[in-house]
Amino acid sequence: MKRFLLSMVAAVVISPVLASAGEDGPTILDTRCAYCHNLKGPAPQTIHDLWKRDAPDLFYAGNKFRREWLVSWLQKPVRIRPAGVNYLRTINSTPHQEGKDGKKYDVLWGAVLKPLVHETLTAPEAELVADSLMKLRAGDELVSGMMVDKSKTVTLDQGEVLIDKVYGCQSCHQIEPGYGGYTGPELYTAGRRLQPEFMLSYIKRPKNWDPKIWMPNGNVKPEDLQKIVNYLILLSKENFDEAR
Ligand code: HEC
Ligand code: HEC
Incomplete structure (x- = not known):
C-alpha cells in the first residue's frame, strides 16, 4: 500500500x-x-x-x-478564408452586396461566421x-520544375488588372480586405503564406492538388502566371494588417 x-x-x-x-x-x-x-x-x-x-x-x-x-x-x-473552409455553409450565392469597389459580391450569412x-x-x-x-x-511532383521568373515584374496596378479584369480571380478572392469575393482564401497575404512554386502550380491547375475544388483549372497564359505570382509577392509586402 x-x-x-x-x-x-x-x-x-x-x-x-x-x-x-x-x-x-x-x-x-x-x-x-x-x-x-x-x-x-x-x-x-x-x-x-x-x-x-x-x-x-x-x-x-x-x-x-x-x-x-x-x-x-x-x-x-x-482567419484566412473570409467565408470559412466551406463557403457553401456561409454564403448566399446571389451576388448582391456592394463591395468597396462598387461591384456586387456574394453575401455572407454573418450570423454563421464567427471569429x-x-x-x-x-x-x-x-x-x-x-x-x-x-x-x-x-506534392513534390506537382512543384518540381516550377520556378518564379523574377524578370516578369508588374506594378500593383498591372497585377490588379490581371487578377480582376483579365482572369476574374477577384470574384472569389480578396486582394485587399473587403475588396473581392469570399469563396477563396484572401490573396493579399498569399505571398507571405505560400511558397512561390506552390502558387505557380496551384494557379496553373488547382485540381491537380484538390480534384473537386471550385477554383477553375484556368487557362492562365504562362507569361501571365509568372506575372500574377510576382504580383502576389509584391502585394503581400503592402501593410494591410501588421498582425499578419
Ligand atoms: C477544430 C478543428 C481544428 C483543429 C483541432 C486544428 N485546426 Fe488548423 N484550421 C482549422 C480551420 C477551420 C482552419 C481554416 C482557417 C481559415 O482559413 O480561416 C485551419 C487552418 C490551419 C492552417 C492554415 C491552412 C491553410 O491552408 O490556410 C494551418 C497551418 C493549421 N490550421 C494548422 C493546425 C495545427 C498545426 C493544428 C494542431 C496544433 C490545428 N491546425 C488544429 C481547424 C482546426
Ligand atoms: C470560383 C472561385 C475561384 C476563382 C475564380 C479563383 N479561385 Fe483561387 N481558389 C479558390 C478556392 C475555393 C481555393 C482553395 C480553397 C482552400 O484551400 O480552402 C483557391 C485557392 C487559391 C490559391 C491558394 C491559396 C491558399 O491560400 O491556399 C491561390 C494562390 C489562388 N487560388 C489564386 C487564384 C488566382 C490567381 C485566380 C485567377 C487566375 C483564382 N485563384 C481564381 C476559388 C477561386
Missing part, C-alpha cells in the same frame, strides 16, 4: 514534466490537429467529401507554406510543429 501511494505521488509529480517533454511535433499533430486536418491525404475525391471537409488539408503542407509564416500563424491564428477559434501553440511548439509540417511533401 505504501509503495502504491508513493508511486501515485511520483506519477502526479512527474507526469506534467513527461507530458511536455513528450510533446514533439508529430505527437502534437496527432493529438491536437489530426481530428480536424487531413495529414495523410488524399484530397477529397467526391463533391460530397469536399463538403464534409472542416479544415484545410495539410498533407502537402511542406510544399505549400513558408515555414516562417507557419511559426508565427500557429502562435496567433487568424476563428483555433489551436494556439507556444513559440517552441510552433517551431516543432512547423518542422513536422514541412516534412509533409505529398
Whole structure:
C-alpha cells in the first residue's frame, strides 16, 4: 500500500514534466490537429467529401507554406478564408452586396461566421510543429520544375488588372480586405503564406492538388502566371494588417 501511494505521488509529480517533454511535433499533430486536418491525404475525391471537409488539408503542407509564416500563424491564428473552409455553409450565392469597389459580391450569412477559434501553440511548439509540417511533401511532383521568373515584374496596378479584369480571380478572392469575393482564401497575404512554386502550380491547375475544388483549372497564359505570382509577392509586402 505504501509503495502504491508513493508511486501515485511520483506519477502526479512527474507526469506534467513527461507530458511536455513528450510533446514533439508529430505527437502534437496527432493529438491536437489530426481530428480536424487531413495529414495523410488524399484530397477529397467526391463533391460530397469536399463538403464534409472542416479544415484545410495539410498533407502537402511542406510544399505549400513558408515555414516562417507557419511559426508565427500557429502562435496567433487568424482567419484566412473570409467565408470559412466551406463557403457553401456561409454564403448566399446571389451576388448582391456592394463591395468597396462598387461591384456586387456574394453575401455572407454573418450570423454563421464567427471569429476563428483555433489551436494556439507556444513559440517552441510552433517551431516543432512547423518542422513536422514541412516534412509533409505529398506534392513534390506537382512543384518540381516550377520556378518564379523574377524578370516578369508588374506594378500593383498591372497585377490588379490581371487578377480582376483579365482572369476574374477577384470574384472569389480578396486582394485587399473587403475588396473581392469570399469563396477563396484572401490573396493579399498569399505571398507571405505560400511558397512561390506552390502558387505557380496551384494557379496553373488547382485540381491537380484538390480534384473537386471550385477554383477553375484556368487557362492562365504562362507569361501571365509568372506575372500574377510576382504580383502576389509584391502585394503581400503592402501593410494591410501588421498582425499578419
Ligand atoms: C477544430 C478543428 C481544428 C483543429 C483541432 C486544428 N485546426 Fe488548423 N484550421 C482549422 C480551420 C477551420 C482552419 C481554416 C482557417 C481559415 O482559413 O480561416 C485551419 C487552418 C490551419 C492552417 C492554415 C491552412 C491553410 O491552408 O490556410 C494551418 C497551418 C493549421 N490550421 C494548422 C493546425 C495545427 C498545426 C493544428 C494542431 C496544433 C490545428 N491546425 C488544429 C481547424 C482546426
Ligand atoms: C470560383 C472561385 C475561384 C476563382 C475564380 C479563383 N479561385 Fe483561387 N481558389 C479558390 C478556392 C475555393 C481555393 C482553395 C480553397 C482552400 O484551400 O480552402 C483557391 C485557392 C487559391 C490559391 C491558394 C491559396 C491558399 O491560400 O491556399 C491561390 C494562390 C489562388 N487560388 C489564386 C487564384 C488566382 C490567381 C485566380 C485567377 C487566375 C483564382 N485563384 C481564381 C476559388 C477561386
